[in-house]
Amino acid sequence: MTKSLLSSWSRGILLLFILTIFSYSTYAEEQDSSKHKAVDPVDFVKHTSSIRVSLIAPTLTFQYEKPIGPKTVFDVNAGLLVSFGLNKPTVDIDPYGDLDANARYLVLMPLISVGVKHFYNIENRLRKNKSIENNSANYFGGRLHGPMIGWIRETKNTNAEKSKRIQFSSRTAVGLVAMWGMNRNLGNNFNFNLEVGPSLVYNLDSEIAPSFWLHVGFSKTF
Structure with a gap:
């Protein structure tokens, strides 16, 4: 009975000793790892x-x-949008001929937007030793665009007769975007940017219209 008790006690001490060594080893590894992976939230x-x-x-x-x-981050954008359009209607005017007409549009619109972006996987990327240079991560966010006003240049060609018109559109509109996006640094402070998401456009002269936001492009950080 005594030998059995001592034997159990010895096995218990040995097991406790092994667990202690294992726990200390694991803790030491975590501490050593944290020296390289600990991140200051700022x-x-x-x-x-x-x-x-x-x-x-x-x-x-x-x-x-x-x-x-x-x-x-709080996000601000300001710049210029260039848009092109082509319209080519054919209208019957008599049984023997058509009115051949086409129109081209060039739109220049100043862009101003403010928004908020939350980079939900930036900490994980850093812990996996992936680059977060220039906020390289995925994010959710929202952005408000407006006012959407600009200059329109219209060139019409009607039966080989050309006409041009330039006007300033005062039909003010604003857009609200809910977006998912990603930034990836390509080196030398060049980045790839992608944003997608649903949006709503409100024109002061009409009702709210659903739309879709898509941005694919590049940026240079300085």
Whole structure:
């Protein structure tokens, strides 16, 4: 009975000793790892100043991001959008002929937007030793665009007769976007940018219209 008790006691001490060594080893590894992976929250996002170019609807904007939280930035964009359009109607005017007409549009619109972006995976990227340079991470956010006003240049060609007209559109509109996006640093402070999401456009002369926001482009941070 005594030998059995001593044997159990010895096994218990040995097991406790092994667990203690294992726990200490694991703790030491975690501490050593944390020396390389510990992150000060203020380092998650940085303020950035960039020039952005969009490839879908040609735009050139200046972007400024200012941290307002460990993973959240206040985002401001200001610049210019260039849009092209082509309309080619054919209208019957008599049984023997048609009115051949086409029109081309060039729109120049100043762009101003403010928004908030939350980089939800920036900490994980840093812990996996992935680059977060220039806030390279995925994010959710919202953005308000407006006022949407601009200059329209219209060139019409009606039966080989050309006419041109330039006018300033005063039909003010604003847009609200809910977006998912991503930034990726390509090196030398060049970045790839992608944003997608539903949006609502409100024209002061009409009702609210649903739309879709898509931005694919590049930026240069300085």
